Amino acid sequence: MILWRLRYVYRAIATNRDTLSDCQTVHWYNQRAEDSENRIKELKLDFGGGTLPCSDFNANALYFLISALSYNLFALMRQLLPGELAQHRAITIRWRLYGMAAKVVKTGRQLFVKLAERHRMLLEQVLIALKAFEPPPI
Structure with a gap:
């Protein structure tokens, strides 16, 4: 005969967010590290x-x-990108934006990029x- 031993796990959330209901507080707590793991992964894989x-x-x-620092500069640049690229990782943007196939043609005194x-x-x-971006005052 196997006796099942019931174990209980008790957790407490201490917060000063008085405006949230209990359900909203638990949801906020469960979502607190939603993006941080992806940011750490991107820092490790894409930026060495x-x-x-x-x-x-x-x-x-x-x-x-x-x-x-390079990740933070990239995150700033990513905010300036069009919506189709704003959510991609650095590798994808590197391939789609930095790695564009182009041809530089010099005619007379002018340079053209095709x-x-x-x-x-x-x-x-x-x-x-990028031209419309105004850095915050220092």
């Missing part, structure tokens, strides 16, 4: 934060800070968004 270059702690700390029509429209959207 997963492997450290050497055994020196200070050098590794500097390397990781540079990786984090692109496919869909690439040209995307590049124009990105350039317009």
